[in-house]
Amino acid sequence: MATIGIFDSGYGGLTIFNKIQDTLPQYDYIYLGDNARAPYGTRSFEVVYRFTRQAVMRLFEEGCRLVILACNTASAKALRNIQQKDLPLLDPSLRVLGVIRPTVEAIDRISRTKHIGILGTTGTISSQSYTIEINHLFPHITVTGEACPMWVPLVENNEFTSPGADYFVKKHIEHILSLDPAIDTLILGCTHYPLLSDKIKAVLPPGITLFAQGERVAESLADYLLRHPEINERLTQKASRRFLTTESVDKFAETASVFLHQSVDVEHVSIH
Numbered sequence: 001m002a003t004i005g006i007f008d009s010g011y012g013g014l015t016i017f018n019k020i021q022d023t024l025p026q027y028d029y030i031y032l033g034d035n036a037r038a039p040y041g042t043r044s045f046e047v048v049y050r051f052t053r054q055a056v057m058r059l060f061e062e063g064c065r066l067v068i069l070a071c072n073t074a075s076a077k078a079l080r081n082i083q084q085k086d087l088p089l090l091d092p093s094l095r096v097l098g099v100i101r102p103t104v105e106a107i108d109r110i111s112r113t114k115h116i117g118i119l120g121t122t123g124t125i126s127s128q129s130y131t132i133e134i135n136h137l138f139p140h141i142t143v144t145g146e147a148c149p150m151w152v153p154l155v156e157n158n159e160f161t162s163p164g165a166d167y168f169v170k171k172h173i174e175h176i177l178s179l180d181p182a183i184d185t186l187i188l189g190c191t192h193y194p195l196l197s198d199k200i201k202a203v204l205p206p207g208i209t210l211f212a213q214g215e216r217v218a219e220s221l222a223d224y225l226l227r228h229p230e231i232n233e234r235l236t237q238k239a240s241r242r243f244l245t246t247e248s249v250d251k252f253a254e255t256a257s258v259f260l261h262q263s264v265d266v267e268h269v270s271i272h
Contacts, residue, residue, distance in 0.1 A: 016217050069096060115183045117185070118145045128145075191214075
């Protein structure tokens, strides 16, 4: 019997966790934030893979059998290696899923013009993961990426409602729309970015859809568990929640309350 693990480099994955627990409240969850080593967005493929693998292994040690990488950078740079190299050797019954594929699967029915914009970290955009995945499923869709390196620090430092955030939001929205004026759908390709949604919508021209990942990932997980009863039947359903961080428990608890609109108990862990 086992729990569902949710991993992110920091706090952004809490936006995914929130939607998952709303959709599937009966399950037991462990959330792990590698806050001490965040952000992952500018780190190399090798470092992101190593850090993500360490975090996933820790969640397995905590009793998780299914882990969601609620981090676009980790999904882009580490998921494939973990799925193809590590899990077959470790335990083929273990599962690790990402957030990019579920997001991409919904895009074709949302966009009218078939011109999509991706807003993400430097690591996610440079990996071309969204472009590759979209081109594979929907070769008729045109994809434009925009790296927004300041957006995560704004959220992590609780500055996402400040006037200073307006400048960086406006700058990147204007730039990506200048690259392709036909864009009618913007994907928030980082789990931190939903906290900037109000500021993004304020500068978006009419007719452009802003697509956040949380609900789609939650729906995809529910569908996955329906399609894989052999995994679902092993998951415990006592509606328990644990929150782990590699950094300060007080800081995590304070920031998590902003994301989740409730107070949480947090445990400190080391991963290596």
